[in-house]
Amino acid sequence: KPKASRNRLPVIPHGVEEHVFFDALGELGTQLGAENVERNDKPLKDGWYEVDPNTHDLMAVVDEEELVPSAMVYPGSTEEVQQVVLWANKYHIPIFPISMGRNLGYGGAAPRVRGSVLVDLGRRMNKILDINSQDYTCLLEPGVSFFALHEAVKAKGYDHLWIDVPDVGGGSVIGNTVDRGVGYTPYGDHWACHSGLEVVLPTGEVIRTGMGALPGNNTWQTFPYGFGPYSDGIFSQSNFGIVTKMGMTLMPNPGGYESFMYTFQKEDDLDQMIEIIRPLRIGNILENVAQLRHVTQSLAVSGQPRTKFYEGDGTIPEDIVHKVAATLPAGDHCWAYYGMSYGPPHIRRYKLDIIDAEFKKVPGARRIDPATLPEGDYFWARDRIAAGIPDIHELRWVNWMPNGAHIAFSPVSPIRGADAKKLYELAKRRHNEFGIDLFPAFCVGLREMHLIVELVYDRDDPKRRKAVLDCLRNLIEDAAACGYGEYRTHLVLMDQVAGTYNWNDGALLKFHEKLKDALDPNGIMAPGRCGIWPKQYRNRGWEM
Template sequence: MAIGGAVASTAALTPLARARMMPQDMDRDQFVAVVRELRAIVGEDWVFADEASTISYRKSGIPDLRGEHIPSGAVAPASVEQVQAILAVANRYRLPLWPISTGKNMGYGMATPASSGQMILDLKRMNRILDFDAELGTILVEPGVTYQQIHDYIEDNDLPYWIDVPTVGPIVSMMGNTLERGVGYTPYGDHFFMQCGMEVVLADGTVLKTGMGSIENGNTWQAFKWGYGPYLDGIFTQSNFGIVTKLGMWLMPRPPVYKPFMVRSPNVEDVAAITDTIRPFRMNNLIPNGVLIMGALYQMSMFNSRADLWDGEGVIPLDVIQRHARANDIGMWNTFYALYGTEEMIAAMEPILTGAFEATGADVLTAAEMRGNPYFEHNETLMRGGMTLEEKGLVRWWGRSGGAVAFAPVAPAKGVETIGQTELATEIMNKWGFDYAPAYAVGGRELHHIIFLMFDKGDDEHSAKAEQCMEEMITRFGERGWAAYRSSVSTMDLVADQYGAANREVNARIKQALDPNHIIAPGKQGIA
């Protein structure tokens, strides 16, 4: 894409060395005028428009060899009114704005925009918990509220609820993760399913409350999702149709007893039988939580750098992974599920599940056997909505300048699908020299295959290979009918194409109707 000129002081730098790039089609004088107007709205300190103050918004963790995801700056409003005023300026100058809540979207581009020159609309200052209904277990939050903040609020007020966190929960927002349709690992793990009501500011400044939110004297906004007429919440997830400023969620009542389990399977091919065993129990809810089938290398890459495990040529051989797994008391696949309820309920269900998993040739282990093992404790924490940051370790795999880009194709929850997907991913990744470090998350009836492609971001050649490898994976998985449910900012068009022309066309029409100047996050999910 065409890239505008840099501001005078940094004109000598190459695009890649820059922390910021000008919006496309905007000259320097216009940009200076925009910054002046934005400062008048949010205050001097909350517009970031020079190299130094923009650096943190530029860190993406994904390959960006051509400098295609470099923002022009950032603006951080403190209220809905300020968001509206910023949108008015953006419409006047045709300034593209890329909204983020906390901007920690790991594996998908963090805070960076789909195309260079967009200004980050950083909503971190809007970070209030606006309502917590202790009887209904519902919460209403602003964008910048982190899971840690909600966790602390619950503890401080001794409320009988759990939250459901994604990995790296402490630093990310309930808003960002839910809008991206992320998942967690308690029975409330499908975040969008548990979302109820939102407030959205449209490009023209209109404030829309979805569901029951606009009923005069109403108090049902966080209690009933569907409202009346077309259900609109969905079109504001993974989208650029509006800026979400409030989000309602349901929280899980804290169960009297929680019992986590780990199923240890020795062989790579065991994942098929494990998946077929999980499926009926997810369908009838005997296993109530989002189950993770963790590959040994994914687990080990959270706690080790590659050099700790292997210093030979090429990808890490299977027997080496197997040896390290055994030494750490884990299998090649380790499946985590949990039971929640009273002692009696759990005692009744436990043998049914244990027997079914043991029939696949696996060991079924409890906390009594695995306590103190960091691999077990990581998932044990997630299944009760606890805080972990261990997954951040993935970016250290190749050393300090690590990068990690995620690919998450979905498939029906059938064993045969895991065989095909694991074979294809291993073939492509190994061809490009990358280790296949997978996990499968089993929802109601589908599998999310979570693949983190870890690479050395400090090495351009390695970054280029990561980019090509990711493109090949998306393309070849797509040819087999396996499309991603989410993608990094660098592959949004590629994935959107796989969902077909009619989807793209309808999205484009909605975009044109709601945001005719295309100022909100152009390129998001392939929508211009």
């Protein structure tokens, strides 16, 4: 996308004098090498997913200058990460760690506080330290992407090992896991599947969690808990440390797999569908994170712009959606279920027969024969992802809008028809109000589901950005009023979402603040991330 090539004024961290900051950067350059310290003063270029910028949020939902780092630094080892942290404490400069910054829809590479120094770990710390083919585990640095891990497993000829990948596989395994992202094999709960962290604390000490604390152990990646409190949790969705190594468990090749797709005709089928899915999912007949997606999303994921179907304002009319859907290989429908059965044929047959009998209880339900779906169909992207093969097809729906970007509303509920209906209607009402096309997908974990609604907008249109943000703020509030909370959110919505988890006069947030002040007395580590502000910032107008 073309951008004005205006010269940008230097961005300076709040509360630090310009010359002090530049001298401090120079000092850090002598430690890390001048080439590993870079000022953020060049014109911002959006690039694209695979060459994503670390200078700003590629999918900005507020003016892109609002969430920019002052500089980017590239440590090459845990020791250099420690040096950066000690430096930040010396000068009271906020730092913001990222692994690869491909957290699109949640802020990308951007820091929460403008002018923070971005600690881009992925650039130089990108080694796969171990792949253990007997224990089915690996040990990674932050710059290892799902693609790189998949390639490495293949290159070693380890056919018996599978990895798990999220919808879009170009990001970092560590980045995705610490932000509690998910994938679609039975190992899809990445946080639950990790084992062992190495963390640089905000005061510069290094710890290893779980068995990693026992010198000479050979169980760091096989037993996640070790002895004593399970401290890993405080390093996910937080700002209590920089993860420099992480262990991850790998899935055994199940000996065969088969994707399947069902379509359902009516919007109202949602209730019955979810009721059918619940016992099958909890009973592991449905073995992976089920995806029940709305047909409007299927149109968008075909990668075609909305203007091809409709030029008007407001949400795209339903009759047009269905008319176009009728021309898709799977035919017209309202909901599509994408699933995967694992194991050799006779094992799959047993499960698929149960699923077929249950799903067909919904009048009009159809099983789509994969042989009728062309090579480029979205079905095959879901097939690859559920088999642990990284993919980026999912991103195609940003083409729905010119300069397309996306941001998610992702509330959690139990797997119940009544909850699905309530959340769907709530989302639909607000989308209609703000004139935003509704792309809902229910992703069914084991005992809960995330409703993932992706709001797609023209990121160069301030009016549309505002509409999307206003819509999201209302959605979060509406959902919280019904008892639903988000599992993850964009930087600019973190205060609001954290604020909805406010039982007992905000006791949980107060606990996090207590931890923050104890672990990070100078408040340098990712201030404000996930709604946790250090005392230096609290109630001073930083919250939004």
